[in-house]
Amino acid sequence: MTSVAQRSTVAMSRPRTLGVLARIEARRFARHPLFLAGVALCGFATIYVANDAKSDVLGGDGFFPALFVGVVSMVVAYRLTRSTRRSAEALDAVPTAATTRTGALCLACLVPAAVGMLWLAFMLFAIRRWPPQPWMFGTFGPGDRVSILAGESVLACLGAPLLGVAAGRWFRFPGGAVLLLLGVVGWVTAGFAVAINTSGGLLPTGLRLSTPFTFFLTTGRGSRSLDSWTGSPEWYLLWLVALCGLAAIAALLHGATDTARTRLLRVGALCLAVGLLAYALAVTGGLSRVVTVHPDGTRTTAAAR
Amino acid sequence: MSAPTVELVDVGKRFRGATALGGVDLSLTPGITGLLGPNGAGKTTLLRILATVLGADEGVVRLLNRELTTPQDRTAVRRRLGYLPQELGFPRGFSAFRFVDYMAVLKEWTDPPPRHAEVRRVLEQVDLAGIATKRINTLSGGQRRRVALAQALLGCPDLLVLDEPTTGLDPEQRVALRAVLAEAGRAATLVLATHQTEDVAALCDRVIVLSSGHVQFDGRVPELVAAADGRVWLADTPDPDAQASWRTGSGRYRNVGQAAPPAAEVVEPTLEDAYLLLRGASAPDPIEVTT
Numbered sequence: 001m002t003s004v005a006q007r008s009t010v011a012m013s014r015p016r017t018l019g020v021l022a023r024i025e026a027r028r029f030a031r032h033p034l035f036l037a038g039v040a041l042c043g044f045a046t047i048y049v050a051n052d053a054k055s056d057v058l059g060g061d062g063f064f065p066a067l068f069v070g071v072v073s074m075v076v077a078y079r080l081t082r083s084t085r086r087s088a089e090a091l092d093a094v095p096t097a098a099t100t101r102t103g104a105l106c107l108a109c110l111v112p113a114a115v116g117m118l119w120l121a122f123m124l125f126a127i128r129r130w131p132p133q134p135w136m137f138g139t140f141g142p143g144d145r146v147s148i149l150a151g152e153s154v155l156a157c158l159g160a161p162l163l164g165v166a167a168g169r170w171f172r173f174p175g176g177a178v179l180l181l182l183g184v185v186g187w188v189t190a191g192f193a194v195a196i197n198t199s200g201g202l203l204p205t206g207l208r209l210s211t212p213f214t215f216f217l218t219t220g221r222g223s224r225s226l227d228s229w230t231g232s233p234e235w236y237l238l239w240l241v242a243l244c245g246l247a248a249i250a251a252l253l254h255g256a257t258d259t260a261r262t263r264l265l266r267v268g269a270l271c272l273a274v275g276l277l278a279y280a281l282a283v284t285g286g287l288s289r290v291v292t293v294h295p296d297g298t299r300t301t302a303a304a305r
Numbered sequence: 306m307s308a309p310t311v312e313l314v315d316v317g318k319r320f321r322g323a324t325a326l327g328g329v330d331l332s333l334t335p336g337i338t339g340l341l342g343p344n345g346a347g348k349t350t351l352l353r354i355l356a357t358v359l360g361a362d363e364g365v366v367r368l369l370n371r372e373l374t375t376p377q378d379r380t381a382v383r384r385r386l387g388y389l390p391q392e393l394g395f396p397r398g399f400s401a402f403r404f405v406d407y408m409a410v411l412k413e414w415t416d417p418p419p420r421h422a423e424v425r426r427v428l429e430q431v432d433l434a435g436i437a438t439k440r441i442n443t444l445s446g447g448q449r450r451r452v453a454l455a456q457a458l459l460g461c462p463d464l465l466v467l468d469e470p471t472t473g474l475d476p477e478q479r480v481a482l483r484a485v486l487a488e489a490g491r492a493a494t495l496v497l498a499t500h501q502t503e504d505v506a507a508l509c510d511r512v513i514v515l516s517s518g519h520v521q522f523d524g525r526v527p528e529l530v531a532a533a534d535g536r537v538w539l540a541d542t543p544d545p546d547a548q549a550s551w552r553t554g555s556g557r558y559r560n561v562g563q564a565a566p567p568a569a570e571v572v573e574p575t576l577e578d579a580y581l582l583l584r585g586a587s588a589p590d591p592i593e594v595t596t
Binding site: 016017019020021024083084085086087089090091092093094095096097101257258 | 353356357358380381383384386388389392393394395396397404407408410411412413415453456457
């Protein structure tokens with residue numbers, strides 16, 4: 001029998017617990033086999049495609065972090081969140097609130113976001129070091145390019161796992177991860193499918209930009225031209241930031257009581273208002289019609305389909 | 306006599322209109338209290354209320370001198386509480402050390418050196434130090450139960466609420482665990498629900514028997530056992546008037562009933578006998594124990 005330890009008399013502050021928990025959750029995230037496989041695939045695909053001179057820098061390349069890191073992290077975050085559900089009753093009797101545990105999981109989503117940031121830094125470096133021909137950026141200037149790349153990488157890698165945490169907290173049925181995956185992929189695909197059959201217009205643009213991931217530049221017919229899509233990349237980036245905030249708030253609302261709930265709802269309302277404003281500006285700003293840019297620099301605006 | 310650490314006044318809890326607990330009055334002081342009762346008697350509901358996991362619908366709950374009215378009160382009580390639920394699952398891939406360490410963080414042990422020392426201490430207490438780094442899913446049921454108990458023992462809580470702590474343990478482990486619980490119960494208020502009357506007899510100063518959400522008996526263990534004096538006897542055949550009767554290893558029948566027949570070989574009752582008698586007194590039909 002061991003001697004009885006001294007009872008902990010130090011009242012730890014809540015932010016301290018949050019920090020320690022966030023580090024634990026971040027380690028669990030970073031060591032998850034699915035996440036590691038996703039990062040490896042993203043790295044491999046990026047380097048493989050970067051060697052291709054015809055690489056569509058702002059379009060197809062951005063798909064890699066969003067798919068391999070973002071979507072995979074969404075599933076990882078969902079599973080990490082659900083992993084403690086069988087210990088729920090013991091967890092309900094500890095002094096650390098459920099919102100703190102959820103906050104730690106949300107902070108752990110910075111791990112995939114950091115991978116997205118690395119990818120973005122690599123792409124910006126690659127563009128500077130080995131500049132593609134100007135037509136390969138379509139109609140987009142330097143600010144738009146950074147916004148597009150950041151949206152496809154950092155925000156996709158942050159927002160998707162945050163959504164995973166929210167779904168993990170609220171879903172109460174088996175197979176939730178599959179449903180979440182199908183829902184998000186279906187939403188993004190449907191938004192783009194509507195837009196691709198049109199040459200612009202508010203409704204198709206609105207549908208396309210409502211989704212948490214979209215392309216602003218795609219390869220045209222025969223791979224000899226690039227189509228620049230409608231909407232403002234910069235405002236769309238802010239819309240994505242608002243979506244990330246809303247996902248985090250949706251997650252934190254689970255188990256929040258009294259004052260915390262009211263505070264979260266207020267922040268959520270503010271986030272929603274900013275998001276809707278950014279969304280409206282994203283839909284109405286930027287190109288109003290799809291513009292095709294050819295290797296010789298000529299541009300053609302698509303007629304209404 | 307120490308001041309009560311647990312006070313329940315007219316506490317009630319209902320689930321979808323059905324009464325799980327009704328008019329429960331309790332006042333507990335440091336020491337070990339056993340909670341007995343059949344399935345559905347309200348033991349787990351009562352323990353969940355004591356563990357602050359569940360709120361009472363009626364009455365007053367005062368734990369460690371705090372009435373549970375605000376989230377701050379609940380948090381303050383939880384800082385001095387250890388709880389072992391009836392069923393505790395574990396996150397996949399966690400080792401025993403990692404799980405208890407995770408729980409220690411949630412119990413606000415944020416500095417790594419003292420936290421790790423405390424985790425090692427509780428794992429040693431439940432005799433798991435040697436396999437602390439093994440994944441929980443590779444451990445036996447008894448070992449898992451001890452991991453679950455280890456997290457409840459973190460920080461030497463003032464109030465320890467244990468729901469069937471000895472489930473899945475072999476006799477040796479149960480005896481070892483009794484030593485741990487006896488030590489914990491010296492300074493803390495320990496409430497344990499169990500179906501094992503031997504554990505209550507071996508450990509508890511006090512026993513509470515719940516029946517249909519109400520307290521049927523609340524007193525010292527010897528008092529309950531004494532109520533069965535002269536009401537347990539051995540015979541060559543089962544006694545039709547006995548409340549319970551079963552064939553023992555010696556080939557004779559142990560009968561428990563309201564009164565031993567004249568000239569019967571009366572034997573010393575156990576807590577189990579007393580419990581059966583108490584249950585039989587309140588049950589609509591006599592209890593039949595088949596062999």
